[in-house]
Amino acid sequence: MASVRYRHTMYDYDRHGRKRWYVRVVFNGKNVKRRIRSEEGTAEWVAEYNGHIEDLKTESAARSPYVKLHSLEWLANLWMASAEFQQSKPATQIQRRSILKGILKEHGHRDCRTITKEVVQAGRDKRAKTPGAANNMIKVIRGLYTWATDAGLVTNDPTQGVKRLKLGDSTWKPWTKDQREKFKAAHPYGTTARTAFHLAFDGGLRRSDVVQAGRQHRDATHLRLDQKKTGKRVSILITPELAKALDTAPSKGLSYVQTDYRKPYSVKGFGASVRRWVKEAGLPPGLTLHGLRKADGVRMAESGASENEIAAKLGHTDTRSASVYTKGANQERLADAAVRRYSEQSAPLSKSVGQFQSESSMESMPKLAGGGSGET
The missing domain is CATH 1.10.443.10 (Intergrase catalytic core)
Structure with a gap:
C-alpha cells in the first residue's frame, strides 16, 4: 500500500518475517530513515508517516546551507525539530508552524539574538485588528525563546514585558x-x-x-x-x-x-x-x-x-x-431576579395608593339619603 501511495517510503522484514515500514530521505548524500511503528493500513500509520515527513523537512531546512547560522529562521527550524515541539498536540504544531511562517517571512533573516521587545510589540500592534492573532503571535515567540533559552542558544527573551491585547467580542456568533x-x-x-x-x-x-x-x-x-x-x-x-x-x-x-x-x-x-x-x-x-x-x-x-x-x-x-457562556446567562438571570424583587416590593405600595384613591373618592361623594347626619 504505502510503496505505491506514499513517497519516500520503503520496507524490509525482521527475522520473524514481520514487515517494517520506514520513511527515507537523503541528506547531503546520506540516507536518513524514520521507522513507522503503527499498524499498516490504519489512520495512525498515515498520521505517523505525515509526522515523519514534516520532521524530516524541518531537519533538512535546519541543515540547509541557505539558512544563516543564528538567524531567526535557523532558531525556529531547530525548535520545530526538537522533542518539546514534537510532543505538543498535532493541532498545536500546525498552528505554531502557520504563525511562524508569517513571522519568518518578515524577520527570518534577522539575528535571533538581536530581536528586541520593540520588534515584538510592533508585530503585535500590526495585528491589533485581530487581538486573538496578535496574542497567539506573542505566545509562539515566547515558546520559541523559552525553549531556546533553556537550550543555551540565546540569553534574552524579547517577549518579556510585552502585554497581550484585550480580546473583543468573538467573531464566532452563536446561531439563533x-x-x-x-x-x-x-x-x-x-x-x-x-x-x-x-x-x-x-x-x-x-x-x-x-x-x-x-x-x-x-x-x-x-x-x-x-x-x-x-x-x-x-x-x-x-x-x-x-x-x-x-x-x-x-x-x-x-x-x-x-x-x-x-x-x-x-x-x-x-x-x-x-x-x-x-x-x-x-x-x-x-x-x-x-x-x-x-x-x-x-x-x-x-x-x-x-x-x-x-x-x-x-x-x-x-x-x-x-x-x-455562564457570565452572559448569569447576568440575565441576576438582572431578572433584581427586577422581580423590586417589582414585588412595589406591589404593596401600588395597592395602598389604590386604596387611598378609592377612599378619597368615597369621601368626596355625597352621602346617601338617610345616612349619618341626614345632611343632603
Missing part, C-alpha cells in the same frame, strides 16, 4: 433559534448537512471532530472519541435528535459525514461545504459550524449548567472558555 430552525427546514434528516448540524449542536463537537466522528465511536448511550485539538477524550450523551441524525446519516462505512464521493472530509473542505449549506438555507454568510457549538454552550448556560459541566461537554481543558 430561528436560524437553526431555518437550516433544519432546508436540510431534513437523511442529509449530510443535517447529520453535521446535530454533531455540532447536540454533540458540541468542533469541525475537526465532526469529520472524524464515526460509527466506531458510538455505543448504546454515548459517542466517545479523542478530540483532534486537545487529544482529550470526550463522552457525549446521545440525545433523541442526535440519535435520529446518526441513524439516518447517508454515509457508508465508518464516518458519519462524508463527501459526495463517499470519502471522509478534510477539515478545510468541510468548511467549504458548511458555507454552501448555509447559503442553500437562505441564511446570512458568516454563520459557521463553530457557531453551532457556541449555541450549544449558550443553551447549556441558560438552562443553569455550571462552568464545569459546560467545559466537560465541550471538551475544554479548563473553565475559562465556559465562563464566557
Whole structure:
C-alpha cells in the first residue's frame, strides 16, 4: 500500500518475517530513515508517516546551507525539530508552524539574538485588528525563546514585558433559534448537512471532530472519541435528535459525514461545504459550524449548567472558555431576579395608593339619603 501511495517510503522484514515500514530521505548524500511503528493500513500509520515527513523537512531546512547560522529562521527550524515541539498536540504544531511562517517571512533573516521587545510589540500592534492573532503571535515567540533559552542558544527573551491585547467580542456568533430552525427546514434528516448540524449542536463537537466522528465511536448511550485539538477524550450523551441524525446519516462505512464521493472530509473542505449549506438555507454568510457549538454552550448556560459541566461537554481543558457562556446567562438571570424583587416590593405600595384613591373618592361623594347626619 504505502510503496505505491506514499513517497519516500520503503520496507524490509525482521527475522520473524514481520514487515517494517520506514520513511527515507537523503541528506547531503546520506540516507536518513524514520521507522513507522503503527499498524499498516490504519489512520495512525498515515498520521505517523505525515509526522515523519514534516520532521524530516524541518531537519533538512535546519541543515540547509541557505539558512544563516543564528538567524531567526535557523532558531525556529531547530525548535520545530526538537522533542518539546514534537510532543505538543498535532493541532498545536500546525498552528505554531502557520504563525511562524508569517513571522519568518518578515524577520527570518534577522539575528535571533538581536530581536528586541520593540520588534515584538510592533508585530503585535500590526495585528491589533485581530487581538486573538496578535496574542497567539506573542505566545509562539515566547515558546520559541523559552525553549531556546533553556537550550543555551540565546540569553534574552524579547517577549518579556510585552502585554497581550484585550480580546473583543468573538467573531464566532452563536446561531439563533430561528436560524437553526431555518437550516433544519432546508436540510431534513437523511442529509449530510443535517447529520453535521446535530454533531455540532447536540454533540458540541468542533469541525475537526465532526469529520472524524464515526460509527466506531458510538455505543448504546454515548459517542466517545479523542478530540483532534486537545487529544482529550470526550463522552457525549446521545440525545433523541442526535440519535435520529446518526441513524439516518447517508454515509457508508465508518464516518458519519462524508463527501459526495463517499470519502471522509478534510477539515478545510468541510468548511467549504458548511458555507454552501448555509447559503442553500437562505441564511446570512458568516454563520459557521463553530457557531453551532457556541449555541450549544449558550443553551447549556441558560438552562443553569455550571462552568464545569459546560467545559466537560465541550471538551475544554479548563473553565475559562465556559465562563464566557455562564457570565452572559448569569447576568440575565441576576438582572431578572433584581427586577422581580423590586417589582414585588412595589406591589404593596401600588395597592395602598389604590386604596387611598378609592377612599378619597368615597369621601368626596355625597352621602346617601338617610345616612349619618341626614345632611343632603
